[in-house]
Amino acid sequence: xxxxxxxxxxxxxxxxxxxxxxxxxxxxxxxxxxxxxxxxxxxxxxxxxxxxxxxxxxxxxxxxxxxxxxxxxxxxxxxxxxxxxxxxxxxxxxxxxxxxxxxxxxxxxxxxxxxxxxxxxxxxxxxx
Amino acid sequence: xxxxxxxxxxxxxxxxxxxxxxxxxxxxxxxxxxxxxxxxxxxxxxxxxxxxxxxxxxxxxxxxxxxxxxxxxxxxxxxxxxxxxxxxxxxxxxxxxxxxxxxxxxxxxxxxxxxxxxxxxxxxxxxxxxxxxxxxxxxxxxxxxxxxxxxxxxxxxxxxxxxxxxxxxxxxxxxxxxxxxxxxxxxxxxxxxxxxxxxxxxxxxxxxxxxxxxxxxxxxxxxxxxxxxxxxxxxxxxxxxxxxxxxxxxxxxxxxxxxxxxxxxxxxxxxxxxxxxxxxxxxxxxxxxxxxxxx
Numbered sequence: 037x038x039x040x041x042x043x044x045x046x047x048x049x050x051x052x053x054x055x056x057x058x059x060x061x062x063x064x065x066x067x068x069x070x071x072x073x074x075x076x077x078x079x080x081x082x083x084x085x086x087x088x089x090x091x092x093x094x095x096x097x098x099x100x101x102x103x104x105x106x107x108x109x110x111x112x113x114x115x116x117x118x119x120x121x122x123x124x125x126x127x128x129x130x131x132x133x134x135x136x137x138x139x140x141x142x143x144x145x146x147x148x149x150x151x152x153x154x155x156x157x158x159x160x161x162x163x164x
Numbered sequence: 165x166x167x168x169x170x171x172x173x174x175x176x177x178x179x180x181x182x183x184x185x186x187x188x189x190x191x192x193x194x195x196x197x198x199x200x201x202x203x204x205x206x207x208x209x210x211x212x213x214x215x216x217x218x219x220x221x222x223x224x225x226x227x228x229x230x231x232x233x234x235x236x237x238x239x240x241x242x243x244x245x246x247x248x249x250x251x252x253x254x255x256x257x258x259x260x261x262x263x264x265x266x267x268x269x270x271x272x273x274x275x276x277x278x279x280x281x282x283x284x285x286x287x288x289x290x291x292x293x294x295x296x297x298x299x300x301x302x303x304x305x306x307x308x309x310x311x312x313x314x315x316x317x318x319x320x321x322x323x324x325x326x327x328x329x330x331x332x333x334x335x336x337x338x339x340x341x342x343x344x345x346x347x348x349x350x351x352x353x354x355x356x357x358x359x360x361x362x363x364x365x366x367x368x369x370x371x372x373x374x375x376x377x378x379x380x381x382x383x384x385x386x387x388x389x390x391x392x393x394x395x396x397x398x399x400x401x402x403x404x405x406x407x408x409x410x411x412x413x414x415x416x417x418x419x420x421x422x423x424x425x426x427x428x429x430x431x432x433x434x435x436x437x438x439x440x441x442x443x444x445x446x447x448x449x450x451x452x453x454x455x456x457x458x459x
Binding site for chain 1 (some may be wrong): 202205207208211212215219220294316375377378385386389390391397400
């Protein structure tokens with residue numbers, strides 16, 4: 037499967053920078069997935085969870101509050117305000133989950149968007 | 165003899181000062197390293213954001229023959245009202261760092277007032293606030309604590325308010341003044357036009373963006389949100405930049421102070437030895453002349 041480059045950038049630094057198979061993004065007009073060679077696109081991102089299919093087959097979830105995504109053929113760049121990657125060992129993960137929920141609840145998006153994002157984070161927490 | 169004691173006391177006090185300034189220098193250099201790291205990390209974000217803004221602005225320009233028709237981009241030739249936001253440190257003891265910024269801010273005010281432009285001042289940092297308050301200049305905003313510990317959220321909240329007054333038409337132009345970090349030994353005053361977005365800074369006409377798809381479909385929504393973020397980010401970055409400059413300025417000032425103290429201790433030591441010799445000579449003369457008179 038063809039890989040593409042994905043970058044997630046916040047004001048506090050680069051959260052993710054690697055080759056991935058696929059990424060699912062919470063666009064303001066609805067969730068959408070991006071594969072390699074996607075047409076050029078710029079979209080607003082809503083509060084939600086970015087799901088990354090990594091090159092090694094693992095899945096990684098990153099909770100974000102809001103931002104933008106710029107997609108072109110070889111690269112996808114997410115520019116977000118705040119992001120928490122849900123990964124690591126059990127204790128780290130529990131902390132990350134709490135942080136993610138905190139981050140999501142603090143945003144100004146609609147209550148529905150926040151609720152769905154929080155439940156998604158909780159789901160991920162259970163499945164891991 | 166009293167003189168001797170006095171000099172000794174002075175040497176002790178100067179040595180103590182030297183210890184303090186040296187410690188402050190070390191603290192500043194550690195803090196500088198951290199702030200530099202912070203600046204480096206957030207620079208990536210800035211680059212990406214500017215890139216994106218470039219592309220969107222360009223797309224709008226292509227679809228609109230008479231330039232970009234957006235409130236954030238309207239170019240005002242003769243602004244009537246200008247907001248100046250300036251950043252100083254909360255603390256002193258950093259050489260000319262604060263006074264340089266204040267000087268530049270005053271210069272700007274005078275320039276604009278000469279052109280009959282109404283100027284509003286918004287101050288971040290205690291030193292700048294204290295200065296203008298002391299001189300009886302009215303300040304629109306007084307933010308303390310933000311310049312010592314930049315926080316994206318707080319910075320965004322503050323600048324959004326300022327940006328809102330721009331959208332409302334209360335002001336035609338927003339300028340951000342701060343003392344920026346160049347390297348360990350140099351700082352430079354930086355002046356950014358926050359709003360309207362300075363189109364001369366954007367590199368229009370570089371990439372072809374005809375195929376760029378935008379979601380939501382309405383360009384304005386995206387551009388508005390993007391400019392907002394851009395403005396917030398400019399504010400945040402300026403705060404970090406200013407903090408880095410503050411630490412480097414303080415490092416320098418404290419280094420100079422430590423050196424001066426060292427010099428002073430040296431001089432005082434010479435003085436002390438001279439005084440000691442003098443007193444010994446006097447004593448000797450007294451003893452010898454006493455013996456002479458007994459003969």
